[in-house]
Amino acid sequence: MHATTTRPARVADAATIAAWAAGYDAVMVDLGTGDGRFVYDQARRCPRRAVIGVDTCLGNLRRSARSTPDNARFVVADGLALPPELHRLATAATINFPWGSLLTGLLDGDAGLLTGLRVLGRNGMLLAVRLNAGALAEAGWELGAAGERVVTTLRHAGFSVGPIRAMGSSMLRDLPTTWAKRLAFGRDPRAIEITAVLVERGDAGHRDCAIPAGRGRRSSGDAVAGRREREGRLDADR
Numbered sequence: 001m002h003a004t005t006t007r008p009a010r011v012a013d014a015a016t017i018a019a020w021a022a023g024y025d026a027v028m029v030d031l032g033t034g035d036g037r038f039v040y041d042q043a044r045r046c047p048r049r050a051v052i053g054v055d056t057c058l059g060n061l062r063r064s065a066r067s068t069p070d071n072a073r074f075v076v077a078d079g080l081a082l083p084p085e086l087h088r089l090a091t092a093a094t095i096n097f098p099w100g101s102l103l104t105g106l107l108d109g110d111a112g113l114l115t116g117l118r119v120l121g122r123n124g125m126l127l128a129v130r131l132n133a134g135a136l137a138e139a140g141w142e143l144g145a146a147g148e149r150v151v152t153t154l155r156h157a158g159f160s161v162g163p164i165r166a167m168g169s170s171m172l173r174d175l176p177t178t179w180a181k182r183l184a185f186g187r188d189p190r191a192i193e194i195t196a197v198l199v200e201r202g203d204a205g206h207r208d209c210a211i212p213a214g215r216g217r218r219s220s221g222d223a224v225a226g227r228r229e230r231e232g233r234l235d236a237d238r
Ligand SMILES: C[S@@+](CC[C@H](N)C(=O)[O-])C[C@H]1O[C@@H](n2cnc3c(N)ncnc32)[C@H](O)[C@@H]1O
Pocket: 031, 032, 033, 034, 035, 054, 055, 056, 057, 077, 078, 079, 080, 095, 096, 097, 098, 099, 100, 101, 102, 103, 177, 178, 179, 180
């Protein structure tokens, strides 16, 4: 008798993901996706974009395979050791409110994570990292210092990094992730957003349709990141 599996159909083997993603114009990868809310939202907003949620634990996925959009998939993987099948796939990537090894990997400049981020992306990949004060405090970091640290780390990894932006409650409320909502209505809503563009392999660029970002006013900052954000319409679809 065969053992039954409770694995939802939309959880894909890394081995099959590249062939599936090849059918789409753009590919977004959400590292540390948690319950997948962001993936469902992004897939629904842009049907021509493949959206892949990656997490070490996909036990909290919010929806059944049947109600998951065709252009969404989930992969069980460690962000610090991404499988080679994901390499060179992403036109956009997000890390929303990480904790655990994903967070310390960013702060410590973990070689596996940084190499993974670099090889995950196609030229010009847009990256958005969002960090919250509570998770950082547990890791022993203050919000401002952690932001500077991650900026430096990403620059060393070959990203052109935009300014650090404070995310207020309204920005958090607008961001379609479960942790963003929790933070927005919780006791400590302090968070920051760092956007970056992978430029190491040249700036030929591959456009993605959007990474949602907060609607707050931007300070002047990194010219390349700013331009790429506009081209990628980071704010356009929220
Ligand atoms: C606070 S939750 C945020 C979930 C989601 N991004 C959100 O905004 O609602 C942090 C997530 O990071 C995941 N995570 C931690 N370390 C990881 C790693 N090394 N690789 C992949 N995911 C990791 C955890 O499993 C958890 O789902």
